[in-house]
Amino acid sequence: MLGLDGGGSKTALAYVSSAGEVVGPFYAPGTNPFDRPEWEAVLRAFLSAHPAPGPLVRASLGLPGYGESPAFSARQVDICAELFSDCPHSVMNDVEAAFVGAFAGGLGTLLLAGTGSMVWAEDCSPQGGTRQLRVGGWGEGFGDEGSAYWIGRRALGLASQSLDGRHPDADFADLLLTPVLGEFPTQTALLTWYYGQTHARSAVAALARSVNDLADAGQPTAQIILLEAAELLAQHVSAARRQLGNPDLPWSYAGSVLGSRTVLGALTTLLGTPQVPALPPLGGALFHAASRAGFTTDTDWQARVRAPLLSTSTPQPLLQEQA
Numbered sequence: 001m002l003g004l005d006g007g008g009s010k011t012a013l014a015y016v017s018s019a020g021e022v023v024g025p026f027y028a029p030g031t032n033p034f035d036r037p038e039w040e041a042v043l044r045a046f047l048s049a050h051p052a053p054g055p056l057v058r059a060s061l062g063l064p065g066y067g068e069s070p071a072f073s074a075r076q077v078d079i080c081a082e083l084f085s086d087c088p089h090s091v092m093n094d095v096e097a098a099f100v101g102a103f104a105g106g107l108g109t110l111l112l113a114g115t116g117s118m119v120w121a122e123d124c125s126p127q128g129g130t131r132q133l134r135v136g137g138w139g140e141g142f143g144d145e146g147s148a149y150w151i152g153r154r155a156l157g158l159a160s161q162s163l164d165g166r167h168p169d170a171d172f173a174d175l176l177l178t179p180v181l182g183e184f185p186t187q188t189a190l191l192t193w194y195y196g197q198t199h200a201r202s203a204v205a206a207l208a209r210s211v212n213d214l215a216d217a218g219q220p221t222a223q224i225i226l227l228e229a230a231e232l233l234a235q236h237v238s239a240a241r242r243q244l245g246n247p248d249l250p251w252s253y254a255g256s257v258l259g260s261r262t263v264l265g266a267l268t269t270l271l272g273t274p275q276v277p278a279l280p281p282l283g284g285a286l287f288h289a290a291s292r293a294g295f296t297t298d299t300d301w302q303a304r305v306r307a308p309l310l311s312t313s314t315p316q317p318l319l320q321e322q323a
Contacts, residue, residue: 001293002052002059002087003285006031006094008115008149009202011042013050016286018295020304025282026050030115032064033072034139035201040079047083059089060289062097062281064116068137090292094281095120095137101284102252102277104302105291109240111267112281113233114255115205116140117147121240123249133243135236140201146233148257152207154225156194162221163187172221176210212260223262230266233257237271250275278302283309 005012011031014024028046031039063076080091099110099120107130109121118137125131140149159176161167163185177185181193197203214222241249252275258264268274279287283305290297 001286001289001295002056002061002089003097003282003287003289004047004059004061004063005097005282005285006043006061006063008032008035008064009205011046012282013046014282014286014309015052015056016290016305017054018290018293020301022286022305022308023053024050025309030064030199030202032115033069033076034065036199040075043079044083056084056087058289058293059084059087060097060285060292061089061091062094062285063091064094066091066093068093088292090288092288093120093134095134097284097288098254098281099284100288101279101281102254102275103250104278104287104297108250108252108275109237111233111237111251111253111258112255113147113229113253113257113263115148115202116144117150117233117236117255117257119236119240121244121249123244123246131244133240135239135243146229146231146236146257146263148205148208148255149201150232151211151225151229151257152204154228155207155211155222156190156204158221158225159185160187160190163190167221169221172219175214175219176207176222179210180207208257212262215260215262226260226262227266229257230263230270233263234267234270237267252277254281279306280309 001016003014008030011028013026014022016022029042030036031043033039061080066073066076077091080089095112095118098112102110107122109119111119119135122130122132136143144150155176158167159173162169162173173185181189183189211222211225215226237251241247251271254277279302286305287297
């Protein structure tokens, strides 16, 4: 079975056997159609470069932006139908795939905060069956509050204020930007860096890792930024619980931002203890494919799949784009 986990900054791919043996993961740049004009070429080249190690019986692809734009979603479906014309396959939003992994097919609220941020929640419906909803995921033009992009953007804003004397933490800009720029930060150096990026959203999101490192070292402005991010992310979960009428609905997490001890600790205080994800997002796509293929995906299978994925998958220290 094939599983694919797309995202704004990176895309991950792996194969799994019915016994839970994993081949991969492999990585490519992001495949979000909203800000990656080359997403289709990246997806095609990625799958071509890493063919199945044996007969492929099922594929599940978690794609960023799926379900958010009729035109993009239709194109994603068409491409997958072409690439997997001889194999049953499923296309879903990447956050839904992460949800499947976190709860291993169960119910709850999944908070994903990587380059962007969104909640995917499912609970029992009073009418029977389940009710599904999403909160957030509007993109950086509207929100993505608490995401790696938001953290990086907030840090750049405060660093610019620090540089021209509008922020009292005069050291923040130097600590954050000198390693990035390779020189003492100035307006000219920072603007040159920013406008020289081939994909500014990923470059800004990558700064979240630096903010997290500074927060771990006790830097006060960095700590404040991460605590603000946690409060905004908690609002996503609270809104989902409120709309589903279940304030005790379990919550879990995925995405690089949740690799931050500061963020996860603050969220635990605000929301209660999270359920540790059964599988990371890529594991969710593999679980979905194996389940649809009719194979057993019990806790033993999950454990065999989880081990090789967690060594390279989120949550972990905040990620930069991988090629």
